[in-house]
Amino acid sequence: MTTPAGYIATILLLGSGELGREFVIAAKRLGARVIACDAYANAPAMQVADACEVFSMLDGAALAEAIRKHQPDYVVPEVEAIRTEVLAEFEAAGTNVVPSARATIMTMNRDRIREVAAVELGLRTSRYRYAESLAEVEEAVSFTGLPCVIKPVMSSSGKGQSTVREAGAVAAAWDYAVANMRGDRARVIVEEFIAFDYEITLLTVRSREGITFCPPIGHRQERGDYQESWQPAAMSAQALADAQDMARKVVDDLGGYGLFGVEFFVRGEEVIFSELSPRPHDTGMVTLISQNLSEFDLHARAVLGLPVPEVELYGPAASAVILADRDSARFTFAGLAEALATPGGGVDLRIFAKPTTRPWRRMGVALARAEDTDTARRIAAEAAGKVRIAYD
Numbered sequence: 001m002t003t004p005a006g007y008i009a010t011i012l013l014l015g016s017g018e019l020g021r022e023f024v025i026a027a028k029r030l031g032a033r034v035i036a037c038d039a040y041a042n043a044p045a046m047q048v049a050d051a052c053e054v055f056s057m058l059d060g061a062a063l064a065e066a067i068r069k070h071q072p073d074y075v076v077p078e079v080e081a082i083r084t085e086v087l088a089e090f091e092a093a094g095t096n097v098v099p100s101a102r103a104t105i106m107t108m109n110r111d112r113i114r115e116v117a118a119v120e121l122g123l124r125t126s127r128y129r130y131a132e133s134l135a136e137v138e139e140a141v142s143f144t145g146l147p148c149v150i151k152p153v154m155s156s157s158g159k160g161q162s163t164v165r166e167a168g169a170v171a172a173a174w175d176y177a178v179a180n181m182r183g184d185r186a187r188v189i190v191e192e193f194i195a196f197d198y199e200i201t202l203l204t205v206r207s208r209e210g211i212t213f214c215p216p217i218g219h220r221q222e223r224g225d226y227q228e229s230w231q232p233a234a235m236s237a238q239a240l241a242d243a244q245d246m247a248r249k250v251v252d253d254l255g256g257y258g259l260f261g262v263e264f265f266v267r268g269e270e271v272i273f274s275e276l277s278p279r280p281h282d283t284g285m286v287t288l289i290s291q292n293l294s295e296f297d298l299h300a301r302a303v304l305g306l307p308v309p310e311v312e313l314y315g316p317a318a319s320a321v322i323l324a325d326r327d328s329a330r331f332t333f334a335g336l337a338e339a340l341a342t343p344g345g346g347v348d349l350r351i352f353a354k355p356t357t358r359p360w361r362r363m364g365v366a367l368a369r370a371e372d373t374d375t376a377r378r379i380a381a382e383a384a385g386k387v388r389i390a391y392d
C-alpha cells in the first residue's frame with residue numbers, strides 16, 4: 001500500500017494544464033491523493049495537487065520512473081503527447097491506465113483513431129487519405145477534392161493544420177504541417193472539408209454501470225482552439241441519437257472507465273464523426289456551470305469506480321475563453337469584479353494561474369447561465385472581455 005492513510009487512492013496525473021487542474025479538484029473532493037506531472041514547474045494542476053513531478057511526458061524513462069516511484073492506483077493522462085508504450089507496459093503489469101492504454105495509444109495520433117472509427121466501426125467520417133510527401137499530398141487532394149483540411153497526424157489544438165481551397169496552396173499547407181507537427185515522421189491526414197452547419201462535443205461517460213451522455217455542447221473554433229462553447233446545442237432528436245450511437249460504439253471499442261469528449265460535425269441531418277479525447281474536453285468547461293456534476297466530477301467518479309448518475313442540466317449555459325496576446329512572465333489580471341458583475345447574472349470565472357503568457361494562450365474562462373444559449377453566449381463573451389491582462 002502506497003496510498004497514505006486517509007486517502008481513497010493515489011492518482012498520477014500526466015499533464016497539468018487547466019483541465020488537469022479541475023480534475024485534481026474533483027478527484028481530491030472525493031478523497032484522492034494526486035501527483036501532478038508536466039514539463040514545467042508550477043503548472044495549473046500542480047498548484048492544487050498533493051505533489052508534483054517535472055519531466056516531459058514523452059520521456060519514457062522519466063515517465064516509468066515516476067510511475068515506479070509513486071505506485072499510483074490510477075495513471076490519468078491529461079494530454080495526448082505521452083510515451084504511450086510505457087503506459088501499455090505498466091497496464092500489462094497491473095497498473096490502471098485511464099481510460100485504457102489502448103485508448104491513449106489510439107488517440108495519440110489522428111490516423112489510428114480514424115482507422116478505428118472509419119474502418120473498424122464503419123462510422124461516417126470525412127473522406128480522407130494519409131500522405132508522407134508532397135507528391136502523396138497532391139494525390140490525396142485529388143481523392144478528397146477541394147477544399148480540404150491538411151493536418152499533421154501528430155498535433156493538437158490545430159497546430160500545423162490548414163484548410164486548402166485551391167491547388168496552388170497545397171505545397172504551403174504541406175510545409176506548414178511538417179513544420180508544426182510533433183514527432184519526427186512527416187505524416188499528414190488530408191480530409192475532405194465538411195461545410196458543417198454546426199459542430200458538437202458529446203461528453204460520453206463510460207463507467208461500471210455503462211454509458212451516460214451529457215447534453216450536447218456546441219462550440220466555435222478559431223486558429224485551432226475553441227473560443228466559446230454552449231450547452232445544450234440545439235439539434236434534432238434523430239441527429240442526437242445518431243451521435244450517441246456512434247459515441248457509444250467508439251468508447252466501447254476503446255474501453256476502460258472515464259469521460260470521453262467525442263467530436264462531431266453536423267450538416268443537415270447528417271452526423272459526421274471527427275475525433276475524440278479519452279478525457280475531459282476543453283469545450284466541456286461549460287459544464288463547470290451547467291451541470292450538477294461537471295465533466296471533471298464525472299471523469300473522477302468513473303475513474304475511481306464510483307457510480308455515475310444521470311446528469312442534471314441546470315439550464316442553458318456558455319463558456320468564453322480569456323486569451324493572452326503576447327509573451328510575458330510579468331503580468332497581472334484586472335477587471336475580475338466587473339466581469340463577475342456582468343448584467344444578466346449567473347457569471348463565474350476560472351483563472352488558470354499559468355505562470356507565463358503567450359499569444360493566444362488560454363489564461364482563463366468566463367462562464368454564464370441564462371434563459372437561452374444565445375444570451376448565455378453573449379454574457380459569457382462580455383464577461384471574458386472584461387477580464388484584462390496587464391503586462392509590465
Ligand SMILES: Nc1ncnc2c1ncn2[C@@H]1O[C@H](COP(=O)(O)OP(=O)(O)OP(=O)(O)O)[C@@H](O)[C@H]1O
Pocket residue numbers: 126149155156157158159161191192193194195196199221224225226263274275
Ligand atoms: N474536415 C474538416 N472540415 C471542416 N472543418 C474541420 C475539419 N477538420 C477540422 N475542422 C475544424 O478544425 C477544428 C479543429 O480540428 P480537430 O479537432 O481535428 O483538430 P485538433 O488540433 O485536434 O483540435 P483540438 O485538439 O482543439 O480538438 C474542428 O473543431 C473544426 O472546427
Ligand SMILES: [Mg+2]
Pocket residue numbers: 263275
Ligand atoms: Mg478537436
